Amino acid sequence: GAVVSQHPSRVICKSGTSVKIECRSLDFQATTMFWYRQFPKQSLMLMATSNEGSKATYEQGVEKDKFLINHASLTLSTLTVTSAHPEDSSFYICSAPGQGAAGYTFGSGTRLTVV
Amino acid sequence: GESVGLHLPTLSVQEGDNSIINCAYSNSASDYFIWYKQESGKGPQFIIDIRSNMDKRQGQRVTVLLNKTVKHLSLQIAATQPGDSAVYFCAENTRGSARQLTFGSGTQLTVLP
Numbered sequence A: 001g002a003v004v005s006q007h008p009s010r011v012i013c014k015s016g017t018s019v020k021i022e023c024r025s026l027d028f029q030a031t032t033m034f035w036y037r038q039f040p041k042q043s044l045m046l047m048a049t050s051n052e053g054s055k056a057t058y059e060q061g062v063e064k065d066k067f068l069i070n071h072a073s074l075t076l077s078t079l080t081v082t083s084a085h086p087e088d089s090s091f092y093i094c095s096a097p098g099q100g101a102a103g104y105t106f107g108s109g110t111r112l113t114v115v
Numbered sequence B: 001g002e003s004v005g006l007h008l009p010t011l012s013v014q015e016g017d018n019s020i021i022n023c024a025y026s027n028s029a030s031d032y033f034i035w036y037k038q039e040s041g042k043g044p045q046f047i048i049d050i051r052s053n054m055d056k057r058q059g060q061r062v063t064v065l066l067n068k069t070v071k072h073l074s075l076q077i078a079a080t081q082p083g084d085s086a087v088y089f090c091a092e093n094t095r096g097s098a099r100q101l102t103f104g105s106g107t108q109l110t111v112l113p
Helices: none
Strands: A003-007 A010-013 A019-026 A032-038 A045-051 A067-073 A076-081 A090-097 A104-106 A110-114 B010-014 B019-024 B030-038 B045-051 B056-058 B062-067 B072-077 B086-094 B101-103 B107-112
Touching (some): A003 A090, A003 A104, A010 A019, A019 A110, A032 A067, A045 A067, A045 A076, A076 A090, B010 B019, B019 B107, B030 B062, B030 B101, B045 B056, B045 B072, B072 B086
Parallel strands (some): A010 A110, B010 B107
Antiparallel strands (some): A003 A019, A019 A076, A032 A090, A090 A104, B019 B072, B030 B045, B030 B086, B056 B062, B086 B101
């Protein structure tokens, strides 16, 4: 079945540094990728929608200069957390529509810890 | 804005009993609903879905009920097993929303031995 490979699964970084998270669609083309953030004991909150070849659409309250999204190819979308701070520590999950069960394929998530 | 899933955060059931997890939604334009299971540190796993033109759908050991009148969704798990322990989320897709999913607040299901 359709698979979205998300890397890294875990990352610890120092405050002020940047971290890149990759989501790669395997065996299918993902023209759209949804990026979610999930704080402990909370639900998945949509951060932004990336579209191949165009600018990402950010949800209200999400800083586009802080969370840089690039969707340069039909199989790769990346989220870069710039100048990370401890409050950015969270679980980040990507999802590609159009494939998989119920029409959505999720990545396995990235646990970001900023120290 | 509108939201999904403002119900109980935790549910404990005895192994072998049936579980019922509830979810409320407020967007009447939503026409597609999905239940996901999420284990710690993992992405959501599809369980079952239902479209708004249906009020019930059954899968293997799971049943989803949709009550559009009161905007309520439920997931029933029959003969709950220890492996069912996880957080369960309902998610909705709204017509015309570019296929974005809005997730409910989630329910932590714990199966007791």
